[in-house]
Amino acid sequence: xSQLTAPKIVTSRIGFDDSFTxxxxxxxxxxxxxxxxxxxxxxxxxxxxxxxxxxGRGGAGFPxxxxxxxxxxxxxxxLVINGDESEPATFKxxxxxxxxPHQLIEGVLIAAYALQVNQAxxxxxxxxxxxxxxxxxxxxxxxxxxxxxxxxxxxxxxxDLVVHPGAGAYICGExxxxxxxxxxxxGFPRIKPPFFPAAIGLYGEPTVVNNVETMSNLPWIISNGGxxxxxxxxxxxxxxxxxxxxxxxxxxxxxxxxxxxNTFRDLxxxxxxxxxxxxxxxxxxxxxxxxxxxxxxxxxxxxPLGQGQVADKGSMLGSGSVVVMDxxxxxxxxxxxxxxxxxxxxxxxCTPCREGSGWLERILYRLEHGEGRVEDLDLLLDLCDNIxxxxxxxxxxxxICVLGPSIPSSIHSAISHFRDEFLAHxxxxxxxxx
Amino acid sequence: xxALTPDRRTRAEHLVALYPEKRxxxxxxxxxxxxxxGHLTDELMIEVAELVGVTPAEVQGTVSFYDMLRIEPVxxxxxxxxxxxxxxxxxxxxxxxxxxxxxxxxxxxxxxDGMFTVEEAECLADCDVVPCVQINNRFVRTTxxxxxxxxxxxxxxxxTVTDIPTSGIVSRxxxxxxxxxxxxxxxxxxxxLRASDQKATx
Numbered sequence: 262x263s264q265l266t267a268p269k270i271v272t273s274r275i276g277f278d279d280s281f282t283x284x285x286x287x288x289x290x291x292x293x294x295x296x297x298x299x300x301x302x303x304x305x306x307x308x309x310x311x312x313x314x315x316x317g318r319g320g321a322g323f324p325x326x327x328x329x330x331x332x333x334x335x336x337x338x339x340l341v342i343n344g345d346e347s348e349p350a351t352f353k354x355x356x357x358x359x360x361x362p363h364q365l366i367e368g369v370l371i372a373a374y375a376l377q378v379n380q381a382x383x384x385x386x387x388x389x390x391x392x393x394x395x396x397x398x399x400x401x402x403x404x405x406x407x408x409x410x411x412x413x414x415x416x417x418x419x420x421d422l423v424v425h426p427g428a429g430a431y432i433c434g435e436x437x438x439x440x441x442x443x444x445x446x447x448g449f450p451r452i453k454p455p456f457f458p459a460a461i462g463l464y465g466e467p468t469v470v471n472n473v474e475t476m477s478n479l480p481w482i483i484s485n486g487g488x489x490x491x492x493x494x495x496x497x498x499x500x501x502x503x504x505x506x507x508x509x510x511x512x513x514x515x516x517x518x519x520x521x522x523n524t525f526r527d528l529x530x531x532x533x534x535x536x537x538x539x540x541x542x543x544x545x546x547x548x549x550x551x552x553x554x555x556x557x558x559x560x561x562x563x564x565p566l567g568q569g570q571v572a573d574k575g576s577m578l579g580s581g582s583v584v585v586m587d588x589x590x591x592x593x594x595x596x597x598x599x600x601x602x603x604x605x606x607x608x609x610x611c612t613p614c615r616e617g618s619g620w621l622e623r624i625l626y627r628l629e630h631g632e633g634r635v636e637d638l639d640l641l642l643d644l645c646d647n648i649x650x651x652x653x654x655x656x657x658x659x660x661i662c663v664l665g666p667s668i669p670s671s672i673h674s675a676i677s678h679f680r681d682e683f684l685a686h687x688x689x690x691x692x693x694x695x
Numbered sequence: 696x697x698a699l700t701p702d703r704r705t706r707a708e709h710l711v712a713l714y715p716e717k718r719x720x721x722x723x724x725x726x727x728x729x730x731x732x733g734h735l736t737d738e739l740m741i742e743v744a745e746l747v748g749v750t751p752a753e754v755q756g757t758v759s760f761y762d763m764l765r766i767e768p769v770x771x772x773x774x775x776x777x778x779x780x781x782x783x784x785x786x787x788x789x790x791x792x793x794x795x796x797x798x799x800x801x802x803x804x805x806x807x808d809g810m811f812t813v814e815e816a817e818c819l820a821d822c823d824v825v826p827c828v829q830i831n832n833r834f835v836r837t838t839x840x841x842x843x844x845x846x847x848x849x850x851x852x853x854x855t856v857t858d859i860p861t862s863g864i865v866s867r868x869x870x871x872x873x874x875x876x877x878x879x880x881x882x883x884x885x886x887x888l889r890a891s892d893q894k895a896t897x
Contacts, residue, residue, distance in 0.1 A: 302888075302891065302892045303888065303892055304892050336885075346820050347817070347818065347820065348818070349779045349780050349781065349817070349818035350779070350780055350781040350818060350822045351818075351820060351822075352820040352821055352822050352823065354820075355820045355821060377885055377888060377889065379876055379878075379881040379885070380715070380876075386820070387726070387761075387763045387832070387865060388763070388775075388819055388820070388829065388832050389820070389832075390831075390832040390833055390864075390865050390866060391833065391834070393865060393866040393868075394866050394867055394868040395868075397866060397868040397869070397870060398868050400870070401868070401870065401871040401872070404871065404872050404875070405871070410872070410875040410876065411875050411876050411877070411880070417884050417887065417888065418884060418888070419875075419876035419877075419880060419881050419884060420876060421874045421875060421876045423713050423714070423874075424870075425719075425722075425723065426722065426723055426726055426865055426866065427722070427761075427763075428722050428725070428726070428761035428762070428763040428764050429761050429762030429763035429764075430760065430761050430762065431817065442722065443719055444716065444718060444719055445718035445719050445720065445721030445722060445747060445749075445757060446718075446757055447756060447757055447760040448760060448761075464715060464716055505822065505823075506823075507781035507784075507822035507823060507825070508780070508781055508784050509784055513781075513822065513823035513825070514823045515823070548780075552780060582822075584780055584781055584784075586784065590784065594783070595780060595783070595784075598778065598779065598780055598783050599779075599780055602779055602780075602817055602818070605817060606817065608760075
């Protein structure tokens with residue numbers, strides 16, 4: 262049974278038509294979290310976020326408090342917000358940016374105060390034209406209101422905030438690539454170590470990079486206390502989380518659910534949520550956390566929506582996007598399209614990813630279009646093994662960033678579970694689903 | 696002689712002033728430059744280079760990495776149709792084929808009347824209204840061939856659809872203020888806060 266009683270932490274305003282305006286924001290408790298934070302010391306604010314044990318909502322799920330504490334001993338130079346949401350079928354940050362930009366700004370200001378950063382950048386995907394316009398309008402209003410700028414809200418803290426448009430590149434969601442892009446360069450991920458921009462970030466200075474949804478949680482956490490947040494869900498997956506549901510469901514959309522308390526079955530089938538599969542068919546496979554994640558199947562439907570619970574079953578909750586594929590879906594076609602995405606978006610720095618993704622895409626294309634051979638299946642897996650040796654999860658890495666090792670996820674999943682379907686494509690000389 | 700129009704030149708100079716290092720303004724300025732003719736000409740890229748203090752080759756190097764920055768002319772309306780996984784399951788490929796037919800051009804091309812450029816897009820992050828179509832980076836939410844054709848007919852007849860500016864324009868909202876926090880004041884505030892913070896925790 263679904264549990265839908267948890268408070269709406271980040272989506273409380275989106276029911277209003279004017280949710281993106283300063284008037285609505287102020288009428289619904291806006292900037293109260295920031296006011297409260299400014300009466301606390303920076304370390305008290307950090308302590309609340311630690312108590313909330315807020316996990317980053319970008320995809321890797323790294324604890325935000327720990328990310329900050331790596332830096333707080335020294336001066337942090339910059340705070341950068343990652344709003345380059347490009348993982349296929351993820352559309353939660355899109356909602357937060359377009360529908361509640363002030364909440365995002367308030368969260369950024371709270372984080373900036375906690376870290377004592379006086380310059381922050383919000384990097385927004387270039388394709389979100391309306392989101393960029395709404396966020397810039399909101400920021401202009403926030404400056405005029407006195408929430409951003411010199412001595413904000415009559416405190417002794419000053420900060421400047423810049424909205425920065427991206428220009429269309431999936432890889433810029435990777436934090437070091439995002440920083441390169443913010444420096445006006447090609448979006449090439451940086452060589453690790455250092456593993457975090459905490460040491461060497463923007464312009465070589467210590468930098469914190471956080472996701473849009475992570476920031477949007479902060480006003481509530483400060484207003485209601487970290488313990489109230491941690492009381493939701495189950496440690497370590499605390500609070501609520503946005504799940505972007507897409508594919509073969511009656512009601513696709515973004516749902517804010519308490520972590521762990523609901524399962525994938527609840528999300529997909531509850532009439533108040535996904536509402537089930539329109540064709541009345543069965544779940545053939547579903548992607549639990551963005552196309553970089555290994556697939557789940559009908560038998561995994563009762564897995565709770567928690568970071569550890571999904572990881573235990575060999576996949577990841579990632580960006581919180583769930584794609585449902587019913588039994589009318591051709592798995593070869595699905596794997597091919599996802600692989601083509603990676604092939605197009607590979608930045609081209611590392612050979613396994615740049616070459617491998619293209620080869621995989623071409624082999625999948627010929628299988629789907631009736632020119633495949635039986636040996637292609639092993640060839641696919643062999644190529645995947647070259648990119649992520651052992652095909653284990655979490656994957657072994659042969660590349661600078663995790664885009665490369667994400668490529669085999671869908672291919673390995675599809676071949677492991679639907680080998681017969683691949684063989685049928687070879688035998689019948691094409692796809693019988695089209 | 697500036698390749699950018701005077702108002703765009705001013706906006707570009709404001710952008711440069713927002714960043715600790717000038718080069719960070721490269722992509723935002725390219726977006727503004729691109730508004731002018733829909734794509735970045737050599738002259739525009741040379742001017743961007745001058746504004747941010749790098750060579751024209753470095754501008755071109757950056758520009759060539761990003762899908763949204765164009766060095767070839769495009770039509771007045773750039774139609775992007777997503778065929779990635781969520782849209783694929785909802786007939787994105789079929790939608791793209793239909794758009795090609797309606798606009799009279801193939802993916803990657805521009806119609807002979809210069810009205811439409813059609814491109815196959817990767818996920819545009821609007822996966823609950825599928826298949827997803829954007830025109831000039833605006834979500835138009837035409838999920839059926841009929842609704843798309845109706846919109847295309849309006850655009851072709853010269854009607855101005857307020858939600859859809861001409862190609863190249865990303866944001867119509869400008870920043871109203873420059874940076875206001877004085878770095879020296881900031882440094883003083885920071886050390887004062889830090890001192891009181893240490894007192895509170897010790």
